[in-house]
Amino acid sequence: MSLETLSGQSEKAYALLQEDAEKILKLIEVQMTNLTMPQCPLYEEVLDTQMFGLSREIDFAVRLNLINEEEGKELMDKLERQLSALHESSMEQKEKSQ
Template identity: 65%
Template sequence: MTEFMHERAIRLLQDDAGKIEKLIEVQMENLTTRQCPLYEEVLDTQMYGFSREVDFAVRAGLISEAVGKDILSRLERNLATLYEALDRKR
């Protein structure tokens, strides 16, 4: 695998993680609580799909398992930060 393919895979995964963050941000701004079943279902679905995407990239040899875990952990941390910021605005 070339370095180009590795970097491209990481960039695509980071772009998708950003889309999830934006989706959650929009939902949080339009919902009164994170305990809303619709919110939880969308978040669960998005996170599951993204974790499968990362798993595929690892299995295909596009990224290492450590990089995959780092991308997922970063998304989870970013979402936690987003929750805190949005909760403070309320």
């Protein structure tokens, strides 16, 4: 196995986590637009499971000292803010279309 600095791994880890957060956001966006209502329990379950998965990845990266706890917390917080904005705009759209 080749030698690599921990710092290079850190950058890669952070980029992967951002990608994964991005994927969750896209998944929820698609779900909101096409599949189910945000009030649907299935929607909540998918979201909770996905958020749990990402939190496990972040926790794992923190334990490997690839990212620090603060960075991990920010990643989760940012995704939560984005999801909540998405949820609100989807609600507004539905109200307008009624």
